Amino acid sequence: MTRKRVRLAIVGGNRGTSFLNALHALSDRIDLTATCDLDDLVLNRWKQIFPGIRTYHDYSHMLQDSSIDAVFVISPMHLHARHSIEALNAGKHVLSEVIAVQSLEEAGELVETVERTGLKYMMSENYCFSRSNLMINHMASQGLFGEITHVEGGYIHDLRHLIHYPDGSLTWRGQLHKNYNGVNYPTHSIGPVAQWIGINRPEGDKLKSISAQVSKSRALQSYFNEQYGKDHPAADEGFWSQGDSAVATLKTEQGVLITLRVDWTSVRPHNKTHYMLQGTKGAYLSGRHPQEDDLIWLKDGSPLNREDGSEMWETLSRYQDEYDHPKWKKWGHLAAGTKHGGGDFLVLEEFISSIQEDRRPLIDVYDAVTWSSVFFLSMESVKAGGMPMTVPDFKAKNGIVK
Known part of the structure; x- marks a missing residue:
């Protein structure tokens, strides 16, 4: 064609x-x-x-x-x-x-x-287009995990060097931490897991409520003191609105629990891709760092421990030949050479394909605003002491759900 x-x-x-x-x-x-x-x-x-x-x-x-x-x-x-x-x-x-x-x-x-x-x-x-996240999405769509009850997403990534310019003035990321307090960068965390449970999809689920809490702010105050001295304004107590770690719990209309964590200023090794899925017939745990494997357990497929008959985790890679997502099977040879686990290639390819094929992209405007709403709704929840906030139905217009 x-x-x-x-x-x-x-x-x-x-x-x-x-x-x-x-x-x-x-x-x-x-x-x-x-x-x-x-x-x-x-x-x-x-x-x-x-x-x-x-x-x-x-x-x-x-x-x-x-x-x-x-x-x-x-x-x-x-x-x-x-x-x-x-x-x-x-x-x-x-x-x-x-x-x-x-x-x-x-x-x-x-x-x-x-x-x-x-x-x-x-x-x-x-992050929705990394090989492992695509694969879990593909497996979940086939019911291999049974009924999904709980998912987690975490973006834990030391990005303090991107908070400021060389002269110590703040970048847009710095301004974000100075002026807001909540789950301030949510879509890497919620995007993949929302797809796994069919948020906004026909016959799927919808987000219902969100509650958020934030830790004290210490990481950036200490960092600016080390880099620019105690007289820099950003080294003062109270300069930063954003706490170091922000955690949100969300419930869906079908009762799925979603747990999110965002922290991109605390001092720690790289751990930017944390995900978990729990279902009635299986579970998934992402590797916490590059040296650790993604793990999976399937009730109807994973072997038992020979010594005591207990359940055992397996590496996700064992199932790649059978359950790699069709997009990775088609484009993985090109995607693997790009950043974010191939995601940079696949988001661009998907966007171009949606134009050329005149169809809805896999992450459309309703997904975009629903996932992004965690930003401003979590801020409201934090201000209200963690009270739950209702997630709007962005597909509803004049009482009609599209």
Whole structure:
């Protein structure tokens, strides 16, 4: 089948360079047309790699370019919703980095804009597309875990070096920690597990409520004291609103318990991909670090301990040949060479395919705003001492559920 090439532009060129391998791997289907960034050094780097690319400082000016079919929004997080809405209103399909929105108002406006324009919108939640998360999703869809009762997601990743610029001023991540207090980066945690239990899917489940608690804030105060001295404002007690660790518990309408943890400032080795699934016929535990295997147990398949007959964990890799997700079977040879466990390639491939095949992307606008709502709902819950907050049904309009 001959597919029309997608002419893609990127806003947020500095972060966009992490997708270079994915862009090259999809060069037979994508024309990288333009990029927008405030930094000339960033734009010049893109020019060196793609000599024919058009570069812009002004986003609204770039959106007037009629040769652009789609925009990849990789700007700072607080701009994602606005940049996405503006691109959609300019007639461009949108792939947006996480999170999609930071408020209920942004969520409503984004959903309305996608529905009104009829254009493709996808959130680039690359953790949903790692090999293991895809595989668990595929196995869950076939009922191998039985009825799922509890899932966990955790993003625990020391990113203190991204909180500030060399002069000690705060990046957008630093501003996020200074001004908010809750589960401030939720979609890496909730995205994969929401797919495993069919949130927002036909005949699937819906999020019902969320309750959140946050620890004291210590990591960044200590870090800035070490890096810049005790006289730096960020080394003062009370400067940071965000606690070091944030934990949320969510319930679904069908009674599934979801536990989330986000911590990207505490001092510890790498542990950014923590997931767990518990069902009536099986369970899954992700490896906590690169040297540890993903583990699985299936009631009807896993062997018993020969010595005492007890249940035993197995490595997930044992089941790859049989249960790898179709997407990994098709694209894994290309995805494996890109970041985030192949997720950077697969989110871009899925977005391009949704345009070329004129279908709903695997992470649509309703998924994007539902998962992102953990951000602002957790903030409300923390302020209310951990009281549960109702999760809106973003598919409901005038009493009709789509």
